[in-house]
Amino acid sequence: xxxxxxxLHAVGAIAEEAEGKWGMVIDMxxxxxxxxCVAACAMENNIPYVEEVDAGYGRSMHWIRTExxxxxxxxxVKMSAYQPMLCQQCGKAPCEPVCPAFATVHSQAEQINLQVxxxxxxxxxxxxxxxxxxxxxxxxxxxxxxxxxxxTILANQFNPDVTVRRRGVMEKCTFCIQxxxxxxxxxxxxxxxxxxxxxxxxxxxxxxxxxxTFGRIDHPESLVAQLAxxxxxxxxLEELGTLPRVTYLKEG
Amino acid sequence: xxxxxxxxxxxxxxxxxxxxxDPMPRGKMNEMVMxxxxxxxxxxxxxxxxxxxxxxxxxxYKWGVMILExxxxxxxxxxxxxxxxxxxxxxxxxxxxxxxxxxxxxRVFKAEFRRPFTRAAELMxxxxxxxxxxxxxxxxxxxxxSYWLMPIPNERQLWPNFHSPLSWDLxxxxxxxxxxxxxxxxxxxxxxxxxxxxxxxxxxxxVFYRVLALGFRGTEGEWTHxxxxxxxxxxxxxxxxxxxxxxxxxxxxxxTRPGWNSTIFxxxxxxxxxxxxxxxxxxxxxxxxxxxxxxxxxxxxxxxEAIGKLMLIISMSWxxxxxxxxxxxxxxxxxxxxxxxxxxxAGPMGWMWFGMLICNVAIPxxxxxxxxxxxxxxxxxxxxxxxNVGMWFERYIIVPISLTINRMPFxxxxxxxxxxxxxxxxxxxxFILLYMAASRLIPLIPVWEVQEGQMAHSLRKYxxxxxxxxxxxx
Amino acid sequence: xxxxxxxxxxxxxIDPAADAIEQLRILGVHDDCMNVISGIPVTExxxxxxxxxxxxxxxxxxxxxxGFLVGLxxxxxxxxxxTIMVGGQPFTPxxxxxxxxxxxxxxxxxxxxxxxxxxxxxxxxxxxMHYVPEISDGKIAILIECPPPDAQKxxxxxxxxxxxxxxxxxxxxx
Numbered sequence: 021x022x023x024x025x026x027x028l029h030a031v032g033a034i035a036e037e038a039e040g041k042w043g044m045v046i047d048m049x050x051x052x053x054x055x056x057c058v059a060a061c062a063m064e065n066n067i068p069y070v071e072e073v074d075a076g077y078g079r080s081m082h083w084i085r086t087e088x089x090x091x092x093x094x095x096x097v098k099m100s101a102y103q104p105m106l107c108q109q110c111g112k113a114p115c116e117p118v119c120p121a122f123a124t125v126h127s128q129a130e131q132i133n134l135q136v137x138x139x140x141x142x143x144x145x146x147x148x149x150x151x152x153x154x155x156x157x158x159x160x161x162x163x164x165x166x167x168x169x170x171x172t173i174l175a176n177q178f179n180p181d182v183t184v185r186r187r188g189v190m191e192k193c194t195f196c197i198q199x200x201x202x203x204x205x206x207x208x209x210x211x212x213x214x215x216x217x218x219x220x221x222x223x224x225x226x227x228x229x230x231x232x233t234f235g236r237i238d239h240p241e242s243l244v245a246q247l248a249x250x251x252x253x254x255x256x257l258e259e260l261g262t263l264p265r266v267t268y269l270k271e272g
Numbered sequence: 273x274x275x276x277x278x279x280x281x282x283x284x285x286x287x288x289x290x291x292x293x294d295p296m297p298r299g300k301m302n303e304m305v306m307x308x309x310x311x312x313x314x315x316x317x318x319x320x321x322x323x324x325x326x327x328x329x330x331x332x333y334k335w336g337v338m339i340l341e342x343x344x345x346x347x348x349x350x351x352x353x354x355x356x357x358x359x360x361x362x363x364x365x366x367x368x369x370x371x372x373x374x375x376x377x378x379r380v381f382k383a384e385f386r387r388p389f390t391r392a393a394e395l396m397x398x399x400x401x402x403x404x405x406x407x408x409x410x411x412x413x414x415x416x417x418s419y420w421l422m423p424i425p426n427e428r429q430l431w432p433n434f435h436s437p438l439s440w441d442l443x444x445x446x447x448x449x450x451x452x453x454x455x456x457x458x459x460x461x462x463x464x465x466x467x468x469x470x471x472x473x474x475x476x477x478x479v480f481y482r483v484l485a486l487g488f489r490g491t492e493g494e495w496t497h498x499x500x501x502x503x504x505x506x507x508x509x510x511x512x513x514x515x516x517x518x519x520x521x522x523x524x525x526x527x528t529r530p531g532w533n534s535t536i537f538x539x540x541x542x543x544x545x546x547x548x549x550x551x552x553x554x555x556x557x558x559x560x561x562x563x564x565x566x567x568x569x570x571x572x573x574x575x576x577e578a579i580g581k582l583m584l585i586i587s588m589s590w591x592x593x594x595x596x597x598x599x600x601x602x603x604x605x606x607x608x609x610x611x612x613x614x615x616x617x618a619g620p621m622g623w624m625w626f627g628m629l630i631c632n633v634a635i636p637x638x639x640x641x642x643x644x645x646x647x648x649x650x651x652x653x654x655x656x657x658x659x660n661v662g663m664w665f666e667r668y669i670i671v672p673i674s675l676t677i678n679r680m681p682f683x684x685x686x687x688x689x690x691x692x693x694x695x696x697x698x699x700x701x702x703f704i705l706l707y708m709a710a711s712r713l714i715p716l717i718p719v720w721e722v723q724e725g726q727m728a729h730s731l732r733k734y735x736x737x738x739x740x741x742x743x744x745x746x
Numbered sequence: 747x748x749x750x751x752x753x754x755x756x757x758x759x760i761d762p763a764a765d766a767i768e769q770l771r772i773l774g775v776h777d778d779c780m781n782v783i784s785g786i787p788v789t790e791x792x793x794x795x796x797x798x799x800x801x802x803x804x805x806x807x808x809x810x811x812x813g814f815l816v817g818l819x820x821x822x823x824x825x826x827x828x829t830i831m832v833g834g835q836p837f838t839p840x841x842x843x844x845x846x847x848x849x850x851x852x853x854x855x856x857x858x859x860x861x862x863x864x865x866x867x868x869x870x871x872x873x874x875m876h877y878v879p880e881i882s883d884g885k886i887a888i889l890i891e892c893p894p895p896d897a898q899k900x901x902x903x904x905x906x907x908x909x910x911x912x913x914x915x916x917x918x919x920x
Contacts, residue, residue, distance in 0.1 A: 078349035078685040087682035105680070112834035114528045117435035119832070120421050120442065126831040141420055142343070142413015143438055144353040148675065149527045153351055153683040157413065159344035187342030188413025257679055260528055263834075298785060298884025423820055431824035434846050435835055443849040451856040458863060462882075466785070468920060469879035486864075487871030487920060490881055491889075495787040496798035497866040504806050504859045512852050519845065723786045723884070745789065 041131040042195055043237030044224070045247040046104055047269040050231035053086050053102035060226030061106075064196060066182045068162030069174065081156040083107065083193040084223050101271065104232070106223070107154045107193035108256060109133050111263030115146035115155065123190070131238075132195050132265070142188040151257050155192045158185050195234070196221040216242040237265065283731060283738050289574055292384055293740065295726040296569075298719075304566040305463075305715045306470050311565040312712060323705040331698025334691055335410055343413055345691045352675040352687035357411035358523075359667040360696050362541075363548065364404035364703075365445070365520055366663060370549025371397030372452060372513040379506045384742060385578040387725040388570040391460065391718045392560060393553050397452040399706045400552075401445065403699040408445075410695055437522045444519045448512055455505045458498060461488045463715040480713070517545045524670065530608035531601065531674045540593040544663055547590045547632065550583045551659035556707070558653040560716065570717050573647035580646030583659070587636040594632075612677040620686065621673050624665045631662025750779075751897050753890045754876055754915035755904045762908035763886045764793045769903055770890065779891040785882045805862035806855050813854015817847035874917035889915060 061067065061084045070080050084106035091098045109132040116124050116133065123139040124146050126132075135155075147155040163184045165172040178184060181198040185191050203219040216235050224232035235244035247253075248267040255264045287294045296304075338345050348355040374393040378386035409415050421442050425431050432439050465488040468481035488494060521541035524532040534540075554576060561571040601609050616625045635658050640646045646655075672687040710716075728745050731738050757763040763782070770780060777796050782788065790797050821843035829837055863869065881887050892900055901912045 074344060077688075078351070078683070079344070085682075087680075089682070103682075105682070114833060116831075117433070117833035117835050118437060118526065120432050120436040120438040122430060122433045122830050122832070124832075126834070128831060139420070140414070141417045142415075143411070144348075144413065145436070145438055145523075145527075147350070147353045148529065151528050151679050153678055153680040156350070157353065158342065159348075160342040187344075190413075298882075302883060423824075425824070425827065429824075429827035430830075431820070431827065433830075433832065434821055434825070435832055435839065435842055440842070440845045440849070443846060443853075447849045447853040447856075450853065454856060454860040458860065462785070465920075466882040469882045482872070482920060483870075485920070486867075486869040487873070487875065488867075488869070489875060489877050489920070490783050490785055492782050492788075492790060492795065492798050493800075494867045495784070496790075496800050497802050497863045499787060500800050500802040501859045501863045504803065505856060508852060508856055508859075512849075512856075515845075515848060515852075720786045727786070745787075 039131075039238060040129055041236065041238040041265065042109070042200065043235070043244055043248065043265040043267065044106075044195070044221070045233045045244050045253075045267045045269060047231045047233075047247075048101040048103060049252075049269065049271055050229040051086070051102040051104060051227075052229050052231075053088060054228065055086055056226040056228060057084050057104060057223035057232060058082050058086060060222040061193075063177070064179055064182070064222035065194070066163070066178050066184050067156075067191075068158065068185075069171065070162055074159065079157075079159050081158070081162070081191070083154070083156065083191070085154075103268075104223075105152060105154060105256075106266065107133060107195075108152055108262065108264035108266045109193075109195060111265065112261060114149045114151060114260070114262060118145045118149050119143070120145075130195070130197065130200060132197070133192075134197075135190060135192050135194070137183060137185050137189050137191065140189045142190065144190065146190060151260055151262065155190055158187050158189045158191065161187045216244075237267075286731065286738065286740065289572065290729075290740070291388060291570060291572055291574070291722070292725045292729040292742075293731060294569075298723055301719055301723065302466055302470060304569065305717050305719055306467065308565045308567060308717075309467075309712050309715065316563075316708070316712075320705065320708055323701045323708070326701040327698055327705055329698075330694040331406070331702055334694045334698065338410070338691055338695070339415060347688045347690035347692060349685060349687065351678050351680075351683045351685060352672040354411070354675060355672050355687055356668070356689050356692040356696055357407050358671045359664065360407040360692075360699060361404050361411070362520055362667045362671070363664055364400045364407060364699065365517060366541075366545035366548040366667075367552045367660075367703075368397040368400035368404065368448070368452070368549070369513055369517060369542070369545040370553045371395070371400075372455075372509055373546055373549060374553065375455070376506045376509045376513070379502075380510070382744070383578075384725055384729070385575055387721045388717055389553070389557055389575060390721065391456070391714075392556055392716055394452065394456040395707060395710055395716075396549070396552060396556060398449070398456055399703050399710075401449045401452065402706070403703050404445065405449070406699050406702070407696075408441075410692070437519065437526050440519045441523060444512075444516045448516045451505070451509055451512055455502075455509055458501055458505065459718055459721065460714060461485060461498065462490065462720045463718060464488070465490065466719060467715055514542055517542045529674065530606065530677060530679070531612045532670075534597055534601070536593060536597050536600070540590075540597055543586060543589045543593050544666060547583075547586050548660050548663035550579060550586055551656035551663070554579050554583070554652045554656040555660070558649040558656075560711070561649060564711065564716070567717075570722070573649070576649055576652050577643060577647040580640050580652055580655075583636060583652075583655070584640040584646075587633060587640070587659070591633045608677065608679055612674060615677050616669060616673065619673070619676075621669070624673070625669055628662045628665040628669060631658040632666065635659075750891045751894045752876055752915040753892065753897060753900060753904075753912060754878065755888045755890065755909040755912040756878060756880060757886045757888070757909055758884075759908075760788060760792060760886060763888060766888060766904055766907045766909065767793055767795060769907060770888075770900065773896070773900060773903065775890060775892055775896075775900070781889040783877065783881050783887040783889060785884050788886060801866050802859060802862040805865070806859040809858020809861075810851050810855035812858070813850045813852070814847060816854065817843075817850030820850065821846040872920075874919050876915035876917055877920055885910070 068081050084104055087103040087105050089100045113133045116126055121139050121141050123136045125134050127134045161167040165175055199219050203214050207214045220234045224234045233244045233247055235242045237245045237248055250269055252269040253267045254270055371393040374386055375390040409418055412418055421432055464481050464485040468485045471478045471481055518538035521537040525534055525537035557571050561567045636655055639655050645651055728743050730741050732741050822838045825837045876889055904912045
């Protein structure tokens with residue numbers, strides 16, 4: 021007999037036992053900080069291009085960013101590893117319960133953290149409560165060519181599988197859910213399961229150093245699950261109990 | 273000293289000092305209150321006009337611009353997603369707490385000095401909550417969809433998320449706004465009837481008072497129902513008031529942010545709300561006393577003295593809660609909290625942190641201990657003003673300054689206010705404008721309550737001393 | 747009782763008014779046929795009148811129960827209409843429900859208290875009523891309903907007791 025863990029409210033166990041759990045491993049030793057993932061993500065997900073002034077003021081809209089840190093004062097500067105930071109798709113996400121409109125919710129099928137743009141009213145509580153600070157808010161109508169005629173030409177390269185967001189809406193990394201669904205639909209029509217490595221997210225696809233690996237972490241034999249078992253594996257801010265789905269491999 | 277003077281003069285002295293011992297016939301008092309509403313100088317209309325223009329420009333025009341262009345015209349950014357909007361929301365809800373404190377807690381404890389200014393304070397509650405509502409709606413990215421937060425389902429039977437502190441906020445603030453408005457209106461009915469009886473036929477004011485007085489005559493039944501209701505309201509609105517600011521504090525305390533995740537935030541915010549609220553009450557009373565006709569009879573130094581004592585006690589309690597919050601955070605030694613505390617005191621906005629302590633603690637303590645000083649209207653007006661500045665600083669430190677520091681140092685960035693400064697000025701102007709309009713439309717002094725109080729007070733001799741006796745009439 | 751006559755006696759002070767009520771009772775006017783109208787709340791005990799009945803506390807209780815039930819609906823029923831998992835929390839957690847229950851209970855109680863005053867006092871009421879504007883200047887008025895033959899006798903007695911005026915009450919627009 022299977023026990024419905026949801027009924028028991030066994031949060032940790034749900035996160036561990038969940039079926040269909042997608043996950044990611046990022047090897048910080050391999051990352052060169054080239055920003056290819058950032059560009060690919062923006063192309064794939066129709067992420068608005070924010071002008072210089074707004075971007076300089078902390079309003080750049082990227083679902084993934086490459087954080088760089090250094091120690092010491094110039095010129096005696098020692099760089100530490102680059103740290104690509106994206107939504108950690110927490111099993112127990114702090115952003116979810118605080119939304120009054122149920123605009124950010126936990127997906128039971130993919131075990132990721134969804135953002136429902138249509139339901140968002142823009143209280144920005146989720147972004148405040150995100151310990152990883154990976155949510156981006158549409159401060160203006162960046163995508164509306166009536167407001168910004170200069171982007172009319174850019175509109176031709178929108179990805180038709182992804183919506184375009186308007187002002188006042190929160191958004192964030194979706195683990196390229198449109199690619200997950202496409203692969204699942206294809207596999208279903210061919211009467212098989214989605215194979216490991218059959219598709220990957222835009223950031224992982226673009227990474228020239230193969231630092232990003234994506235796949236099912238609930239399948240022990242998948243590449244991502246094997247990497248996640250590495251002794252170099254660590255989770256960001258694990259002490260908060262958010263149960264992140266992204267594993268970082270740090271210098272071993 | 274009083275006991276060296278002849279008794280009559282001591283009695284006179286008491287009557288001069290205390291409104292409750294200085295009775296006035298009902299008809300005369302009605303006239304005074306009506307006259308205070310009808311005496312309007314050109315200066316009133318000048319200020320009224322300027323404020324109306326300011327409201328139209330700063331509140332409605334600027335807000336319209338922000339709705340059309342998006343929140344980019346404001347200063348909010350990552351990581352300070354909540355800026356002055358939330359500072360002002362907390363500030364105005366804080367102001368609104370004074371009305372309930374005075375008209376409910378002091379009513380329950382039968383503090384007689386409350387009688388002449390319960391309504392003046394209750395008006396602050398309702399008008400302050402309206403400004404809080406404006407501030408929180410401005411803050412929303414898609415305000416035209418704000419009705420989605422109401423407890424009504426969408427077409428797929430999806431209701432609001434009651435896990436969210438913002439949903440609790442909505443319920444609590446709605447409850448507080450409705451109940452404080454009803455609590456303002458109920459004791460107003462007899463005074464509206466009084467105004468109706470003294471307004472000549474054929475004027476629009478007569479229609480206004482006739483409609484709002486609901487046909488009140490003052491029969492035994494009407495008084496009994498009214499008194500029962502006021503009694504229920506006075507007791508029930510106190511926990512509602514506490515819940516409102518506690519839930520506002522939970523918007524912060526429930527979050528996983530360094531500096532916010534504190535269990536003492538509830539009572540700390542409640543006492544902070546009373547601190548700014550009482551400061552605002554003395555400011556309003558000093559202005560009303562100084563500018564409206566006949567108000568020197570109703571609002572006397574004894575009232576400033578009594579509120580001054582409360583302000584001193586509240587200031588001490590605020591310091592206690594502040595220190596309690598501070599030392600627990602400091603002692604914990606969490607890396608991010610330590611960073612945050614250092615940022616508060618030694619960061620670029622450190623002057624605000626010290627300004628907060630000076631305005632909220634040092635100045636009130638230095639001035640309010642002295643009976644003569646705290647009875648002086650202009651002086652206590654300044655103290656009230658500084659307390660409000662200090663409490664605004666406190667909220668500014670808690671919201672955008674604390675948001676600057678999080679667990680991802682890569683995103684740390686200072687917050688620079690944009691259009692929200694205009695919008696904040698707009699809410700302040702609208703508050704004053706509403707208050708000015710109300711002061712000419714509804715009797716600011718609850719005449720029947722003052723009359724009831726004067727009926728209950730008497731002087732009697734105890735040995736050689738003349739002492740005040742208060743009886744409970746209810 | 748269409749044939750009853752209504753008299754309105756106006757007093758300046760409370761003592762003559764209290765005496766008048768006592769005398770009226772001796773004259774055979776039942777307490778139900780008297781009503782006191784005053785500008786400040788004069789309690790029944792001060793005038794020696796029977797206690798007034800009020801439904802306000804009962805209505806408040808009823809409203810509190812209704813509000814509590816609405817709170818139960820919001821906190822425990824609505825999340826089951828469209829189940830959504832957030833933050834690994836249960837669908838219907840109890841601690842947040844306590845807040846919803848508290849606010850809705852208080853809201854229900856206070857609204858019904860307010861509505862109770864309207865129901866019990868028959869507000870709003872813009873029909874013509876027996877009233878004189880002097881009442882809100884602090885006078886105490888006694889409204890008496892009596893058979894027409896007794897009116898003269900009652901008027902004389904009240905005048906002797908210090909009534910400022912006793913006249914046949916006319917219903918007028920307030």
